[in-house]
Ligand SMILES: Nc1ncnc2c1ncn2[C@@H]1O[C@H](COP(=O)(O)OP(=O)(O)OP(=O)(O)O)[C@@H](O)[C@H]1O
């Protein structure tokens with residue numbers, strides 16, 4: 130074994146009830162390197178790191194840590210071995226505070242065994258501040274959106290003092306500024322000799338932060354490369370086994386009449402004085418930093434949270450939307466950012482999740498037409514290339530990206546006039562993204578008005594007809610696509 | 626050939642593993658008693674067991690719906706007693722029996738719907754709301770009957786429990802019909818699907834446009850209706866309605882559901898499992914009685930069986946991951 134090698138995973142195999150998730154995978158991690166894992170949705174990335182973190186037991190294979198063979202039986206044991214992980218799906222305990230979550234299982238106590246609450250809050254604040262984030266560490270995390278929760282997860286992992294740190298899509302809901310801060314901290318860790326395994330579908334990030342990259346496809350290693358010696362095109366080719374020409378397919382449609390108008394919409398602690406319109410066949414992009422009020426705006430329009438003042442006009446008529454059911458009856462669809470807690474019923478099947486929004490229209494006298502239900506689910510599975518063993522597989526057993534595709538399918542099976550997408554491509558691979566952009570375009574061509582909230586600026590720039598930038602709960606600026614640029618959006622997002 | 630067989634068993638195990646496990650449990654318990662007591666496997670005893678089981682089995686149907694929504698209903702025993710008293714009193718007051726039955730069933734349903742309204746719209750935890758109803762309905766039954774049983778009914782009414790159709794007791798026919806209806810509701814209808822969705826993730830269900838409050842209320846209403854159905858059969862069988870009937874029945878119903886593999890966390894569960902669970906409890910009681918085991922020891926045995934069933938369930942689930 131080379132001197133600077135910290136971890137060798139050798140001939141790893143993992144089966145789930147007959148489904149082979151990994152076969153014969155070899156993976157080597159060096160000291161102080163940032164090693165990127167890349168691959169399509171369902172390629173086996175999360176499975177591989179979960180074996181390392183003790184969440185899964187491998188079917189076959191060997192793991193050597195610092196030249197010694199180890200048998201990792203539980204997450205606790207992995208932590209003792211110096212392996213820290215941020216899971217793809219957020220794992221915070223909803224009714225504990227940020228500080229309590231960060232120090233969960235490692236509580237700081239005084240000599241009487243009493244938890245030092247102040248100390249925990251101070252330390253948490255410090256880490257979060259280094260990450261450039263002002264989060265109230267003393268209220269339950271259930272109050273935070275997905276991006277803030279992701280930030281707390283990152284802080285938790287950083288505070289672990291791990292020798293190997295695994296990050297499974299830590300940035301999927303973060304915007305550029307937060308990502309920059311995170312990368313600064315990762316580089317600090319690297320300086321201190323910590324090795325990082327980094328998973329992301331945002332290809333640009335890899336070139337910024339990674340040293341080496343290992344590409345997985347269908348549970349097999351396609352190859353390992355030095356980042357400096359490879360290109361995006363080559364990596365995509367390795368991942369999906371074909372060329373990908375267009376990243377943002379063009380739309381061919383004229384923008385129609387007004388379908389939604391929001392006037393002076395305000396909600397205490399949520400949004401202030403929001404005004405905008407949306408037209409048929411238009412894609413309106415909403416950009417902004419974490420906590421800027423984008424999701425709050427969507428939730429207010431969809432009737433989840435009550436707003437204090439302001440008006441919403443649908444098809445030029447004043448409407449009061451009091452509940453999601455009202456919104457759906459008014460032909461609005463809302464694809465939420467948090468698939469685990471809001472989007473999916475994880476223990477139901479792929480088919481049952483897809484049909485959930487649409488059940489009444491495929492049933493008569495309360496009886497579900499199961500043929501129709503199957504047909505529709507199959508259609509979406511093919512169209513979005515959802516990787517699942519059967520229609521009846523429980524969604525919880527799908528990979529993160531494939532779960533996200535199920536959320537989209539669930540809503541796209543419902544006919545609507547307005548769709549609000551909140552981080553629609555979170556966790557979806559490059560090829561899958563193009564598939565989803567095609568679907569959004571098709572909707573626009575059918576006359577649907579689309580609001581797309583996204584933290585990925587290339588996506589906002591590539592897909593929108595018009596862009597709204599939010600800052601501190603307000604609309605900072607509205608930019609026509611012709612004059613928009615990454616720099617301009619960031620300028621307003623930060624509030625400069 | 627062998628591999629095909631292996632594959633089929635594997636698939637069966639993956640999809641119905643839990644049901645098969647419970648069924649095996651039932652077969653095991655039956656075999657043990659058949660071995661220990663020559664009388665156990667006689668036709669008359671088997672008929673006896675199903676008849677004894679029917680009350681608990683019927684209440685467990687409603688409990689299955691409730692537990693799938695991640696709720697609990699502690700009031701089923703009291704609701705049974707109360708609707709039984711109302712039913713009996715109506716008959717005694719000269720109301721035609723079919724109408725009296727409808728009145729009894731309505732009373733149970735209304736109690737159940739009240740539970741549902743308190744839980745959905747009053748935002749009370751199911752445990753608290755139904756604990757309250759447990760006391761209220763019991764008190765109402767005692768008050769209405771002045772604490773005295775109401776006895777003496779016509780042969781036609783008693784036929785509902787004591788009669789036989791092609792050799793099988795009417796109460797068993799009723800039980801079977803209710804299970805078939807429940808199976809269809811849970812597996813083929815929108816109501817059933819929403820029941821699972823609400824238990825699996827209420828937020829996601831709500832955001833999908835499902836009126837979760839309404840459907841939760843309906844589910845508790847169903848539980849009340851089934852408790853009242855059990856009351857009809859019990860009254861007919863005993864030829865008497867007792868205000869103190871059904872004490873602790875809620876625990877038997879919960880036990881049948883849990884032994885049958887429905888998760889208390891909600892979102893999962895099968896009605897067929899509940900039937901098997903109820904039968905296991907019935908067989909145990911009957912067998913232990915036949916062997917002259919004291920009721921004290923019976924309680925211990927049944928408690929251990931519940932724990933064992935769930936233990937096995939948990940370890941099977943873990944193995945599968
Ligand atoms: N607990 C499980 N039970 C059954 N199958 C599983 C389980 N976990 C993962 N799988 C399957 O294993 C395969 C690999 O999944 P994994 O989560 O590792 O993918 P991934 O590369 O992380 O994808 P993504 O980019 O979407 O997160 C998938 O086909 C998935 O369906």
Ligand SMILES: [Mg+2]
Nearest residue numbers: 175217528529
């Ligand atoms: Mg993953």
